[in-house]
Amino acid sequence: MYDKYLIVGEAFKNVVEGGQVTGYQIGLRLPYYRGVVLSLVGETILTVDGERAPAEAMTVTLRGKTYPKTQFEDEPVAKWEFGDIGIVTVAKPGGLKPGEHKVELRQQMKISYVPGGFWGGDTKTLTLPG
Amino acid sequence: MTSQSKIKRGVTLYSFQEEYFLRQLSLEQIIAVCAQLDIPGIEIIGDQMIPNYPNISDEFVKQWHGWMDKYGRTPVCLDMFLDWNKYKGRVMTDDERFESVVHDIHNAHKLGCTVIRVIHDVEPALLEKLAPTAEKHNVKLALEIHAPSYFDSPLEQRLVEMFRRVQSPSLCFTLDMGVFTKFQPRVASDRFLREGMKPEIVQYLIEAYNTRTLPSSHELGKRNDALPKKILEMGGREADIYWAMMGTHSVYSDLALLRDYLPYVKHIHGKFWEMLPEGREFSIPYDEIVPILIEGGYDGYIDSEYEGNRWIQDAFTVDSAAQVGLHQAMLKRLLGEA
Numbered sequence: 001m002y003d004k005y006l007i008v009g010e011a012f013k014n015v016v017e018g019g020q021v022t023g024y025q026i027g028l029r030l031p032y033y034r035g036v037v038l039s040l041v042g043e044t045i046l047t048v049d050g051e052r053a054p055a056e057a058m059t060v061t062l063r064g065k066t067y068p069k070t071q072f073e074d075e076p077v078a079k080w081e082f083g084d085i086g087i088v089t090v091a092k093p094g095g096l097k098p099g100e101h102k103v104e105l106r107q108q109m110k111i112s113y114v115p116g117g118f119w120g121g122d123t124k125t126l127t128l129p130g
Numbered sequence: 131m132t133s134q135s136k137i138k139r140g141v142t143l144y145s146f147q148e149e150y151f152l153r154q155l156s157l158e159q160i161i162a163v164c165a166q167l168d169i170p171g172i173e174i175i176g177d178q179m180i181p182n183y184p185n186i187s188d189e190f191v192k193q194w195h196g197w198m199d200k201y202g203r204t205p206v207c208l209d210m211f212l213d214w215n216k217y218k219g220r221v222m223t224d225d226e227r228f229e230s231v232v233h234d235i236h237n238a239h240k241l242g243c244t245v246i247r248v249i250h251d252v253e254p255a256l257l258e259k260l261a262p263t264a265e266k267h268n269v270k271l272a273l274e275i276h277a278p279s280y281f282d283s284p285l286e287q288r289l290v291e292m293f294r295r296v297q298s299p300s301l302c303f304t305l306d307m308g309v310f311t312k313f314q315p316r317v318a319s320d321r322f323l324r325e326g327m328k329p330e331i332v333q334y335l336i337e338a339y340n341t342r343t344l345p346s347s348h349e350l351g352k353r354n355d356a357l358p359k360k361i362l363e364m365g366g367r368e369a370d371i372y373w374a375m376m377g378t379h380s381v382y383s384d385l386a387l388l389r390d391y392l393p394y395v396k397h398i399h400g401k402f403w404e405m406l407p408e409g410r411e412f413s414i415p416y417d418e419i420v421p422i423l424i425e426g427g428y429d430g431y432i433d434s435e436y437e438g439n440r441w442i443q444d445a446f447t448v449d450s451a452a453q454v455g456l457h458q459a460m461l462k463r464l465l466g467e468a
Contacts, residue, residue, distance in 0.1 A: 001440040002151060033147055034177035039216045076216040082178045083151035112215045113251045 002031050006122035007105050008085050013129055014095035021095035023057070024048075024128070027085040031120020032109050035082040038067060038075035042108030042117060046088065048101050057091040098130030135465045136429035137420075140171025140206045141454055142399065143179055145436035148448040150179060158197055165201040167455050172198070173207035173247070173433045176237060184233045191240050198242070205242040206431050207272075207304075207397060210234040211249050224256070231260050231271075239267040245397045245430075247304045248273040250285070254292040257301055264300035272304040272397040280309050280383040281391040293394055302396040305388075306435070311380035313413045314339035315403040317441035318377035324445055327370045331361060339378050377441075380413070385422060392426040403438040405456035409463065420464040434458060 008027030015023045030041065046053045058069035062080055066089075080086060103124050110117045141164055149155040155163070157179050164172060176183035180190060198205055212230055214222040222230070231252070238246050246264075248257070248271050257271055264271050275286055286303075293301050314336045322332045338344040345356030357378075358371045366374075404412040423432075434457040439448040462468040 002443070004444055005151070029151075033144070033151075034175055034211070035183070036177065037213065037216050039218060040213060073218045076218075079182060081181065082147075083153060110215060112213055113211070113249055 001033065001120065002029065003120050003122050005029055006031055006107065006120060007103055007124045007126070009124060009126045011085065011087055012101075012103070012126045015089060020093075022093060023089060023091040024096045025087055025089050026103065026126075028060075028088050028105065028107070029083060029085055030080055030109065031107055031118075032111070033082065035079045035084070036109070036111075037077060037079050038072040040110045041072055041080055042110045043106075044069060044088075044108075045104075045106040046090070047104045048096060050102075053088075053090040053092075059089045061087040061089065096128050098128050100125055100127050135424045136427070137423060137465055138171055138429075138431045139169055139458060139461050139465070139467075140173055140204075140431040140433040141167075141169045141458070142173035142175070142207070142209070142433045142435045144173075144175055144209070145434055145454050146450045147178065148439040148443060148450055158193075161197045161201050161203060163451050164203055167451065167458055169434070169454070169458055170204055171206040171431045171433060172203045173209065173243075173245075173431075174205075174241070175209040176234070177211060178209075184230075184237055186237055186240065194241055207245040207247055207433065208234065208238040208241060208243040209247040209249075212252055214251075227252075227256055228259060231256070232263055235260070235263055235267050235269050235271075238269045244268060245270045245272050245304070247397065247399075250274055250276060250279065254285075254288050257289070258292055258296055261296060261298040261300050265298060270300050270302055270396050272302045274304040274306055274399070275309065276306040277308045277311065277381045277383075278379055280381065281387045290391070290394060303391075303394050304397040304399060305395045306399040306401050307414055307416075307419065308380055308399075308401040308437075309383045310385065310415065310419055311413045312340075312382045312415050314378065315380070315413045315438075315441070317404050317412075317438045321441045321444065322370070322373050322377060325369065325373050326367075327373060328365060331364050331366050331370060331374075334360075334364065335374055335378055339380075342382070344378055385418065388419070388422055389426055392423070392428055395428065396430045398423075398428075398430060398432045399435040400432045400457060400461065401435045401437060402453070402457050403436075403441065405453050405460070407456070409456060409460045411457070411460070416460060416464060420461070424465070432461060434461070 006029050011027030013025055014021050015025055055069045059066050103126050106121045108119050146160045319332050319336050361370050402411045434454050436450055436453050
């Protein structure tokens with residue numbers, strides 16, 4: 001559910017720190033009808049032009065707080081609220097080239113009353129500002 | 131007829147999730163819409179529209195009651211979940227599960243809700259242990275019967291046995307009207323087509339659902355291999371199996387059992403996918419169901435629960451208020467208010 005709303009293009013840009021492009025950012029929503037604690041947000045398979053963003057390189061900023069993706073499973077209190085756009089930052093020296101990119105997402109949700117959990121997904125072609 | 135029916139109308143704010151998700155309507159604006167639509171009772175999913183649930187701030191509680199006063203609505207039900215898998219590498223202990231629901235009971239009490247919709251995967255023993263706390267706070271713990279389960283399913287039968295033994299006014303069911311889905315919802319089969327399913331497979335699924343000949347799709351706890359096999363035989367793709375499993379898992383249960391078990395039902399989700407302009411639901415025969423509720427003396431709420439958004443949002447703008455308005459108009463007619 002909500003699949004076509006998962007990738008939020010408005011937030012798509014390179015991240016510049018100290019004059020260097022250190023990675024890129026994109027906005028994501030969850031494919032679910034309620035907010036959940038971060039430990040229930042499963043695997044985030046995010047690819048740009050077929051290249052997968054490693055979980056180790058990913059942080060998510062929610063309501064002003066930033067969480068490393070690899071630490072989500074240790075977080076049974078902080079929540080990703082329903083409909084909130086998480087700003088995902090992917091560390092990637094040099095970032096992405098300006099112009100069109102094919103962005104694909106498969107997002108796992110570990111919801112206890114659904115045996116095995118479930119996945120949502122979205123694909124968008126986005127333009128990275130130069 | 132008005133004097134006979136003690137049934138009250140409400141709505142679960144779940145119905146307005148699309149507009150809330152897209153930040154087109156705030157919680158207060160949704161409550162204002164409920165007032166415009168003349169819907170007395172309000173149900174809310176804590177995790178959906180209450181910031182930082184279950185840790186509700188005093189400020190939110192104050193705001194909530196302020197809105198209820200300002201818009202003249204009545205809080206009815208709080209929907210809970212039990213995320214027993216939220217701790218890394220283990221499941222919640224019995225004590226943690228108990229404390230989690232006690233927290234929900236306190237929250238319901240603070241919000242003025244007299245019913246908690248209990249998610250389906252809560253064990254009877256836990257509910258039994260919670261009954262004294264729920265009674266103390268004047269809250270009913272109403273476990274939701276949701277398709278494909280029904281009164282005669284194993285967990286529900288264990289619950290009925292426990293209800294009979296314990297005799298607590300706080301232990302009961304929420305019944306989701308999706309258990310009476312007589313016809314395959316059209317919003318789902320239309321979506322199958324938009325997702326590229328072959329028309330003959332879609333037609334087969336509609337006919338098989340409507341004639342109750344869909345292969346073994348409703349055997350609880352068992353993997354359904356027959357339906358995927360059938361779809362592949364008809365030249366379907368893996369994706370078609372996903373959509374077929376998602377979109378045909380409703381049931382049309384025996385209305386005779388509703389008469390028998392109605393005393394255990396204290397809350398109702400008036401599930402619907404598609405209200406037609408002439409005032410009936412495409413798949414669920416409310417005109418057959420509501421008279422049974424009236425005759426049986428049901429005196430709780432029927433809360434409209436719109437779930438069509440997820441089937442149409444890929445291609446259409448969702449208008450939750452229009453759909454809920456039509457559902458409420460139908461309820462008014464069937465309850466003799468119109």
